[in-house]
Amino acid sequence: MARIAGVEIPDKKRVDIGLTYLYGIGRSNVGSLIEASGLDANKRVKDLTEEEVGKILKALEKFVVEGDLRQEVNQNVRRLEEIGSYRGLRHRRGLPARGQRTRHNARTKRGKRKTVGTSKKEK
DSSP, rough: EEEEETEEETTTHHHHHHHGGTOOHHHHHHHHHHHHHHTTSSSGGGGOOOHHHHHHHHHHSSSSOOOHHHHHHHHHHHHHHHHTOHHHHHHHHHOOHHHHHOOOOHHHHHOOOOOOOOOOOOO
16 A cells, blocks of 8 residues: 555545545645646556655645644634634534535534423323
């Protein structure tokens, strides 16, 4: 397994798919990353040489990935919470922050709810 930016990239994957295992590198960024390193995207990770892995690492220096990106995102959320913005309040309460409805959806953010029925009227 190739280790790039502290992440083990699976051997059997193609290089362009394997690089998406890095936090901050998606399908749209992979093209420019492979172009900058001058590699073949169809090559498997297990077939990469140390020199080619070095080229990928050199091309990755342009991107903010893994720990640095996670830290930056967390700081942005913390800043929103501290200034008391609407988005910060939504983050603090664990609700969707980008305008989605919560009446019917947002189960992943809100969690599964228990149905509360009405009590029968006593005579």
